[in-house]
Amino acid sequence: AIWMTQSPSLLSASTGDRVTISCRMSQGISSYLAWYQQKPGKAPELLIYAASTLQSGVPSRFSGSGSGTDFTLTISCLQSEDFATYYCQQYYSFPRTFGQGTKVEIK
Amino acid sequence: QVTLRESGPALVKPTQTLTLTCTFSGFSLSTSGMCVSWIRQPPGKALEWLALIDWDDDKYYSTSLKTRLTISKDTSKNQVVLTMTNMDPVDTATYYCARGYSGYDYWGQGTLVTVSS
Numbered sequence: 341a342i343w344m345t346q347s348p349s350l351l352s353a354s355t356g357d358r359v360t361i362s363c364r365m366s367q368g369i370s371s372y373l374a375w376y377q378q379k380p381g382k383a384p385e386l387l388i389y390a391a392s393t394l395q396s397g398v399p400s401r402f403s404g405s406g407s408g409t410d411f412t413l414t415i416s417c418l419q420s421e422d423f424a425t426y427y428c429q430q431y432y433s434f435p436r437t438f439g440q441g442t443k444v445e446i447k
Numbered sequence: 448q449v450t451l452r453e454s455g456p457a458l459v460k461p462t463q464t465l466t467l468t469c470t471f472s473g474f475s476l477s478t479s480g481m482c483v484s485w486i487r488q489p490p491g492k493a494l495e496w497l498a499l500i501d502w503d504d505d506k507y508y509s510t511s512l513k514t515r516l517t518i519s520k521d522t523s524k525n526q527v528v529l530t531m532t533n534m535d536p537v538d539t540a541t542y543y544c545a546r547g548y549s550g551y552d553y554w555g556q557g558t559l560v561t562v563s564s
Binding site: 341372374376378383384385386388389390395427429431434435436437438439440441 | 484486493494495496499507508509510543545547548549550551552554555556557
């Protein structure tokens, strides 16, 4: 299985900040990576797939980059509705795997 | 409009078998490229991928749970069923079904399953 190291696990930030979340793979996965946002009590929502392609309806302040083993999710200008937990997920091979999550909290 | 909805027991006893049903609409699992997965999330913890079934009836499972899991589909009913045997309290989680192969673009609301005697 492909293991993922997502960091940081907790990120304290203020509205308007630029934040980045990292996801590192145990082996190369080309660009077969997705990012999700999850709010308490809700199902995750797809933000980005193919490492950098924005899902329809997702604000442009979200962006993804990387390929191979190192990936980044960036929120360019944090809004109040962005305080949530974020997960990366690889779909390069089976079994699929998720990162451990990054909680973005209000500083 | 794509929707998915999970159904099943809210409470199971240890050693019992859990059967969950995902009923979906807005797409067909007989369409080439379509897939449905099951994913779970213990309270306060991360997402854990469990299984996937595709339009061609190919099935894939979590390495650690594959001896306990069975995924199947009923295309005529637009349903995907997951069974998990020998349930344990550590299997207490919210169980989600989701559509997609290259990222999960639609999710059900999830169903909380508690394992307790």
